Amino acid sequence: MDYNFKSDAAQENESKSTSRISKNKEIKEFDQKPTPAFIGASWVALFVGILAYCIGLWNSDMQLNERGYYFTILLFGLFSAISVQKSVRDRLEGLQVTDLYYGISWFSAISAIVLLLIGLWNADLLLSEKGFYGMAYTLSLYASIAVQKNTRDKSYIENNEIITEHK
Secondary structure, three states: OOOOOOOHHHHHHHHHHHHHHHHHHHHHHOOOOOOHHHHHHHHHHHHHHHHHHHHHHHOOOOOHHHHHHHHHHHHHHHHHHHHHHHHHHHHHOOOOOOHHHHHHHHHHHHHHHHHHHHHHHHOOOOHHHHHHHHHHHHHHHHHHHHHHHHHHHHHHHHHHHHHHHHO
16 A cells, blocks of 8 residues: 655655756766875886886896886786776776777787796796786786776766856
8 A cells, every 4th residue: 555645746846856866966976176185196116116116126036028028018007008098988887989999909918918827937037026027017007997087087077067167
């Protein structure tokens, strides 16, 4: 049994107030810029990861072609991680991303990680060195995603503030 004792006008007012609340929630969903501390921590993590990885390569006893391989894998991984983050977010926001680009970005990100793992597995390095490269690489990929996300969030908020100020 339905014991709804509210009048039609009361129900209509309630639905309007909930729709206003849901609209406010939608607006507030994107109104918080990343904090300067998080932006700074993301950039620091990115630079520390890349710098540590490159210093490790510079100081290694590897031949120049091996160093080039690991450096290229780093660049490839950074680009593909950002590409995956962008295409996933574009799809979530309803922007058009072709299935081909979406698939290629995932394939390239997975390939970069697999290539690093294969290279480290077959390398004549101590386990501690392999772990160092793996951790610096992982830190760099994660930080590149965080930096790109912060940049995009900040840009989105600033562009929407400009639009609302002119109205």
